[in-house]
Amino acid sequence: MKRYFITGLLIWVPLGITLWVLDLLIGSMDQTLTVLPAAWQPHAWLGMRIPGLGVILTLLVIVLTGVFATNFFGQKLIDWTEALVARIPVVKSIYGSVKQVSDTLLSGSGHAFRKVLLVRYPHPQAWSLAFQTNVPDEVARMLPEAHVAVFIPTTPSPVNGFYFYVKKSEVIELDIPVDRALKYIISMGVASGETRPGIQQ
Structure with a gap:
């Protein structure tokens, strides 16, 4: 039953x-x-x-x-x-x-949300999904080495989140589309990237 x-x-x-x-x-x-x-x-x-x-x-x-x-x-x-x-x-x-x-x-003329990244957040032993955005020229000139601007959305509402500048050498670029990453975030990691036929019982 x-x-x-x-x-x-x-x-x-x-x-x-x-x-x-x-x-x-x-x-x-x-x-x-x-x-x-x-x-x-x-x-x-x-x-x-x-x-x-x-x-x-x-x-x-x-x-x-x-x-x-x-x-x-x-x-x-x-x-x-x-x-x-x-x-x-x-x-x-x-x-x-x-x-x-x-x-x-x-x-589609800009470069925002074109790449999905892994960044260390909220502490050095954790990784979070993030989207790469643009680093303003004024900020880039003040940073000692190459940085990327990242937006880290919150779960399950990706319209809210955090905006950071992270060293380019300390991020991992993922080969997945933005819409799939959003699916992971909205579903709190429950939904996978593959469609499984039928119902798992």
Whole structure:
């Protein structure tokens, strides 16, 4: 009986959590429908709420924004808006930092999170997974030898972590993709890099 119960849990727990996360994401995106006038909202002319319509609206807005931003007039408007934001004292710091990170991660033009490393943390006898980022020139000039900038994410939330400069000679570069390393971190090391068919009993 215990064996059957555990087998059932192994099926329903990941499925339930996946559906729960999807429900949260879709529910959050559906909130974008509230920006529409009341008469335009789907429930006003359909008489019912259809989950997922907000996802379509969100994707449509993102794609249309991308199309607009790639033409001459759109780029000029974006440049003017960013120049305006850059003049607002507190906003410019927040926007500038977030934009730099998003440009690096999403555009693929930078070198952030391109390598997975092993670094000694939190003490010399332990190793932690880390992602190599960029060392600012001002910092590199002050360091006596070659260093790498590393971001050490926390488990199970990789969006938080620690940022360090470590001697290049004291790190180990791993030949694994970033997404697999993130999988290790999020699952707290439970998930392996290989997919095993079936259920281990």
